[in-house]
Amino acid sequence: MEKIFDVKLSIDNQSELCKLLWYQNFTPNDWVCYRCGFNIFEEIQNWNFKTWIDVHRASSEHVTGCPHCCRSYCD
Numbered sequence: 001m002e003k004i005f006d007v008k009l010s011i012d013n014q015s016e017l018c019k020l021l022w023y024q025n026f027t028p029n030d031w032v033c034y035r036c037g038f039n040i041f042e043e044i045q046n047w048n049f050k051t052w053i054d055v056h057r058a059s060s061e062h063v064t065g066c067p068h069c070c071r072s073y074c075d
């Protein structure tokens with residue numbers, strides 16, 4: 001599936017998913033990881049691989065940590 005990045009839409013998708021499934025929304029207040037400083041809903045190039053949460057993942061996966069540095073937000 002083609003990756004689509006839209007921070008605003010990802011935020012909406014994740015909060016919808018959490019509402020729907022009664023999950024706690026763990027995403028940081030400004031959607032910027034407090035450990036690595038990257039926006040969790042953007043794609044980051046890490047050496048030879050990329051880390052990302054696009055709009056599709058934001059609507060289907062419960063975000064419990066940072067995709068870039070793997071910092072957990074739920075402990």
Ligand SMILES: [Zn+2]
Nearest residue numbers: 033036066069
């Ligand atoms: Zn991070």
